[in-house]
Amino acid sequence: MKRRHLLGLGLLGVAGAWALRPNDLGRPYAPYFESLNTQLKADTDGLPVLLLDLDRLDQNAEVIRRLLGNRLQLRLVVKSLASPGLLEYLAKRLDTQRFMVFHQPHLNQLARSFPQADLLLGKPMPVQAALGFYQQLPRHSTFAPDRQLTWLIDSAARLQEYAELAEALQRPLRIALELDVGLHRGGFADARSLSQVLQRLQRDKPNLHLQGLMGYDAQVAHAPPWISTTEAFAQATARYRELLSTAQGFSEIWPEQPLLNGAGSLTYPLHSQLETPLNEVAVGSALLKPGDFDSDLLQAHQPALWLASPVLKVVDGALPFVQSAQGLLEAWTPNRQQACYLYGGHWPAQPVAPEGLAYDELYGRSRNQERLISSHATRLRVGDWVFLRPSVSEGVIGEFREIRLLRGGQLVGRWSTLPSV
Ligand SMILES: Cc1ncc(COP(=O)(O)O)c(C=O)c1O
Incomplete structure (x- = not known):
């Protein structure tokens, strides 16, 4: 190629790159x-x-109220809304006293600030942290953990530790069982492992009172491109239903009005629009909609x-x-x-x-x-x-x-x- 042409091409390249500035x-x-x-x-x-924009918060709360109707109860996720004032405001506005808690100091604080609250753990606490909660609970607290607090159990070993704690404290503990509905973050993933702990509960009658199940399904919102969100949702809810029916088989210990918790900000709209085994959803972040929650399902949130x-x-x-x-x-x-x-x-x-x-x-x-x-x-x-x-x-x-x-x-x-x- 002639040098003149090469020069021309070079100049064109520079001009092209310049246009991309x-x-x-x-x-x-x-x-x-x-x-x-x-x-x-x-x-x-x-x-x-x-800074918290209360007008936008109100609009987000309204979206949640509308979607849940009276089909599903709401539990506020404390770690995502970590302010007593904010929790109190939302509890009033959304008419709920249910909170999901992830940190022992938060548990004690909530027991003080919300003596009428219903608290469910969102993760299994080390048994020492659970003991710490009781040790730090003021003697004359009106919060009654035996009626208002539900610990989360994810394995047979944890069940044993909490049975020993109940024995040591000489008081009943309420528990819910954590299900793995596809997130692979622990909990009971199959009927066999779930049956084992239910058998132990039914046979030995430790001072642990079963309230229900918790199965978080954040993976549904992050399904890979070859699985649609609705398919991922169907898989997770099928697993939940299967484990629920296993639990219902243990009629001596299965409660009349079970707690069937699941979902989170990313998936609560699916549970509110499609068939679900849940009777309550846990939601926190969607009320504030930080950047990681920019998803199609949360388009109505701000x-x-x-x-x-x-x-x-x-x-x-x-x-x-x-x-x-x-x-x-x-x-x-x-x-x-x-x-x-x-x-x-x-x-x-x-x-x-x-x-x-x-x-x-x-x-x-x-x-x-x-x-x-x-x-x-x-x-x-x-x-x-x-x-x-x-x-x-x-x-x-x-x-x-x-x-x-x-x-x-x-x-x-x-x-x-x-x-x-
Ligand atoms: C067990 C459980 N439920 C619900 C949630 C949902 O919280 P958020 O609504 O803030 O995403 C989480 C979040 O980590 C969780 O771990």
Whole structure:
């Protein structure tokens, strides 16, 4: 090929690559966040904070109420809504006193704050943690664990430990059996292993009172492409039904009004729309809709939780050691024109406001001062607040001392939080 042609092709290639340059993604705050930025600047202790939009929370609660109707009871998942104020608000609004608990200190706190609550463990507690609950329960507490608390049993060995605990405490313990309906996170997966513990319960009559079953089915929402969600749902509910019918066979110990718990935020819409063996669903995250819950089934839900952090520094976008390449990098993308540093960081969260902020993959993350890059179009200044959307609420809420509440876009109050595990 002639050199002239080669040169032509080369120039075409460069022009093509140039045409693929990223657009400027930066935007100033949208009005909702602009107003929050102004409010936080005027009313703050200068520390990163969680914000909860109560209007959006109400709308999410309404979606759940509508979908469940009076066909299915609701149990609030405490680890995903880890704030006594938030739980109390939702319990009233959704008319439930049922809570699913995953952490022994939360159990004791709930027994104090909600003495009328019905508590079900969402995971099997080490028997020492269960003992700790009774030791820390105030002597004159009006919460009555023998009627209001159900421990979770996932194996014959755990059943034995809890039988010994009941014996040592000289009090009855309520239990539910954890089923493996396809998640493969432990629990009873087949009729044989389930029958063994039921036989033991029926034969030896330890001071353990069977309440029912719990089978969580998050795998249904993550089924691989060759299995449809409805097929995955059908498989999980078929397993639940089979194990339920095994349990019903033990009529001496099977309760008249069994607890048949299952589902979570990702699958509760399926249980509310299709035939299900459950009589209650556990839901937490869908009320706040963090990023990991952006799914087709939760389209009617809206994000309600934000994390806000003050900007400590705004600098040019240069990287250490390669400052001289900054001109080239900026020529390639305007989204590296500047970098800002936040108070804190490394949260499981994505920046959402102002638009066009991104983590810098070339620089890395920081728990102390997170770096975000953007174009100048964000107009971000030191002292402004950056808003991030958490990907999960579990574990994040407890990292903050309090949640600040928004009504009509205005800061109107605060709720304290429960500590994370
Ligand atoms: C046993 C169990 N039920 C329900 C849930 C659902 O919680 P969420 O609604 O917050 O996803 C979970 C979450 O991990 C769980 O482990």
